[in-house]
Amino acid sequence: AQSVTQPDIHITVSEGASLELRCNYSYGATPYLFWYVQSPGQGLQLLLKYFSGDTLVQGIKGFEAEFKRSQSSFNLRKPSVHWSDAAEYFCAVGANAAGNKLTFGGGTRVLVKP
Amino acid sequence: KAGVTQTPRYLIKTRGQQVTLSCSPISGHRSVSWYQQTPGQGLQFLFEYFSETQRNKGNFPGRFSGRQFSNSRSEMNVSTLELGDSALYLCASSRSGTGNPDTQYFGPGTRLTVL
Numbered sequence: 001a002q003s004v005t006q007p008d009i010h011i012t013v014s015e016g017a018s019l020e021l022r023c024n025y026s027y028g029a030t031p032y033l034f035w036y037v038q039s040p041g042q043g044l045q046l047l048l049k050y051f052s053g054d055t056l057v058q059g060i061k062g063f064e065a066e067f068k069r070s071q072s073s074f075n076l077r078k079p080s081v082h083w084s085d086a087a088e089y090f091c092a093v094g095a096n097a098a099g100n101k102l103t104f105g106g107g108t109r110v111l112v113k114p
Numbered sequence: 115k116a117g118v119t120q121t122p123r124y125l126i127k128t129r130g131q132q133v134t135l136s137c138s139p140i141s142g143h144r145s146v147s148w149y150q151q152t153p154g155q156g157l158q159f160l161f162e163y164f165s166e167t168q169r170n171k172g173n174f175p176g177r178f179s180g181r182q183f184s185n186s187r188s189e190m191n192v193s194t195l196e197l198g199d200s201a202l203y204l205c206a207s208s209r210s211g212t213g214n215p216d217t218q219y220f221g222p223g224t225r226l227t228v229l
Contacts (some may be wrong), residue, residue, distance in 0.1 A: 013152070032214065032215040034215075036220075042222060042223075043118075043204055043220035043221050043222045043223050044204065044206075044220040045220070046217060046218070046219070049217060051215075060192050067136045087161075090157065092157075094214075094215030095215070096214055097213050097214060098170065098213075098214075098215065099145070099147075099162050099164065099210065099213055099214075100145055100147045100162050100169075100170070100172045100206070100210055100215055100216060100218055101147070101159050101162060101170040101172070102147075102149075102159060102214075102215065102218070103159070104149075104156060104157035104158075105156075106156050107156065107157075
């Protein structure tokens, strides 16, 4: 069975600074990887996904993520954070032939200081 | 195109009661998945329906059940409610006909409180 670890529960970053959120997964084959964002009281919004191909993936809102098979990681980055990026971020993994069943990490809550 | 809608948005029930939550997927989407989100357990997969058939099931007791209708709308039911069932229940839809993961679009959720 697959699993996802997000080592950082909380991250505080200054507005305009760069942001990197870590995600490590466990899965024997090539994973289907996702990053979602959740604002308070809201559902999840997809930021980006990796299925195959180029390991550097561009998403919405200026986010990007890099798949590193050797490190079983899929870290999310943003060069310059805006106050509106304050939210909770979830990394998720899906498996081949498993339909849309996703296993989520515990989430990282991002606080943005002015 | 309208997004995923869930009704009701908020629900308060007492222990022992049962509850039905509803999810309308994006038009053209045939897959509907349900997730439970709690502070302690995080986001956990409940089940997925595709073309009215349950395609996947998570590790939840039989008190949690679901179904999908011919128009792809889905309902989930929780019987004999327990305090621990208090959670945000999220529904997600996808076109996904291949059996592999696809992009899922989430609804705003139904906040269930069990007293």
